[in-house]
Each structure stands twice: as structure tokens, then as C-alpha cells.
Amino acid sequence: MPHIAIQPEMAPGTPGLFQYRPETGRPLAELAETLLRNPHSMSRADRELIATYVSALNESKFCYSTHREVSGAQYDEGRLLVDKVMNDPDSAPIPEKLKKLLKIAGAVQRSGNAVTEELVTDARNAGATDVEIHDTVLIAAAFCMFNRYCDGLGAYTPEDPEAYVGMAEMILNGGYRMCVTGH
Template identity: 50%
Template sequence: MAYISLNNDAPGILGLMIYRPETAGPLNELTELLLAGDNTLSRGDRELIAAYVSRLNKCDFCGTIHGVMAARQLPGGASQVEQACTNPHAADVTPKMRALLDIAALVQQSGRAVTQEAVDAARTAGATDPEIHDTVLIAATFCMFNRYVDGLGTFAPPARADYEPMADTLLSLGYSKSIEAIQS
């Protein structure tokens, strides 16, 4: 049960967005842009960054939903996501993705933890400056989302299967329109 009365039973950030639709709109637009907008990083890769940072932050809701979203969009599915979230250096991901996950992990610690060496390593692995930028912004945004979700004590369903219908909605409607579908 959330720390405040949300007047709805929706889990995680969904309950918070239903509670405060005026903040949900801009947050969903940002998420849509970062995770589903035009980008040289695949949608699966960007969802993986969100899942990885959320798992590092121990945010069960965000780690699971974005893990499910990444699994549906990456060739290695749930196994690839689990490997990458557990040990990116042993996972079946590209060297570029490993380097970007390293940067995401540094952002999760602190923005000041990111070093020129980490950025140079990502460039050497093939990451472009816009991809490095977007990785840092995704990681920073999900640190905020994780703290929002967990800071208000929202409910996270325990089973991965509970997230599949949410993933269906997000994949078919996108982040910006999904909250409207959930509310109706």
C-alpha cells in the first residue's frame, strides 16, 4: 500500500500517474521521447538501460516492467535482459552496449561519477555523442522515476507475468497514450 492515498489500485508509477495526471503527461512525454522516439539506439537497448538502472536502484516495479519491455524488443529476450542486468560484461550484448551500461551505472551512483575515460571507452566501442547523451539522460531520468515510485511506497506486483498486459499496452499505444487507456 502506498504511503499516501492514491484513490486507485494501479501498481507502481501507474498509480501515481492516475493520482496526478497533470504531472503524468510531461513525464510520459519524456519517457516516450527517450525510450520510443527516433534514435540510433534500438528501443530494446534503451529499455535495457532503463531496466538496468532501475535494477541497480532496487526499484522492483520499474526494473521489471522495463525488463519485460526490453525482452520483447531484444533478440535474446528475457535471458539477454537478465544477463545484462546481472553482469553486463558477461552478457550477450555488443561492446558498445556494455560501455553504455557502464556509463548508466556511473550515473546511477552520481552524475559526477561519470568520467572522461568512461565516455572515451564508449566512443571507442562505437557509441556516438548523441547515444552517450541519451544514455546519461535515460539513466538520470530513471533514477528520478525509481525514487518517485519507491519514495511513495507504491505496490509492485511480484510476478513477471503481471507486467505482460502493461507491456502490451505500452507497446501498442506508447507511453504518452498508455495512461489514458489504463484510466478508461
């Protein structure tokens, strides 16, 4: 049950919170849009996977379920690949660079101070650029915030897995900015 009075017509989860207070929701949606959808050397699917991974570590059901669908919809292997990564990133069939970036994201989830020179060197040795390392840290940090924002206010979290498919389609088709307006 939400800890604040969210109108029933508002979207569930974080988008509903963005709609509740658009003056804070707009810049947060813009941050998500920039980090996850703008042109980048990392694919949208890979950046969404980082968001999914951090949300799983944070046990944030809404964010995990939504970004799992968004990421899976963008991989040829679909959600099956995302699930393999969530179960065991080290053995998942993803590039070594992405495995190293996920290790950095996991460290950020624990504490920014947990990101070590060794983790960064390993990522660089696997081919990660400084921008990719920067954005991985920022995606992980931002999703710690988004997860705590959503869960800390007790935002409505649908039980039906199909609800997340619909939210993923909305994001894939219109981006994160439309989460503020709902259309």
C-alpha cells in the same frame, strides 16, 4: 502500502502515480516516450535495457520488472538476454558499445560526477555517438527519478510476474503516454 491515497482503479506503480496527478504525469510520460520510443540510433530494446539496468541498481522492483519485460519483448533472445545482462553485463552477448553505455548509466546511478572522461572515451571508441552518450546519461538520470518517485511514494507493486507482462504489452502497443490515461 502506498503513502498517498491512490484510487483502486488506477494502474500500479508509476503509471498510477501519473494518473493520480496527470498535470505532472503527462510531461513525465512524454519524457519516457521521447527517451525510450522515439526514433533513435539505439534500438528501443537497448534503451529499455539501460532503464532496466538502472532500475535494478536502484532496487526498484516495479520499474525493474516492467522494463525488463518491455526490453525482453523487443530482443530476439527475449528476457533471457536481459537477464544475462543484469547478472553480468561484461560477459553478456551484447555489443561492446552497449556495454560501455551501461557503464556510463551505472556511473550516473551512483552520481552524475561518477561519469568520467575515461568512460565517455571508452564509449566513443566503441562507436557511441555524442547523442547516444547524452541520451544514456539522461535515461539513467530519468530512471533514478522514476525509481525514487515510484518507491518513495510506496506505489503498489504487483507480486505476480504476469502483471508485468501485461504492463509491457500496454507500453509496447500504446507507448508511455497511455500510462497517464490507462487506455
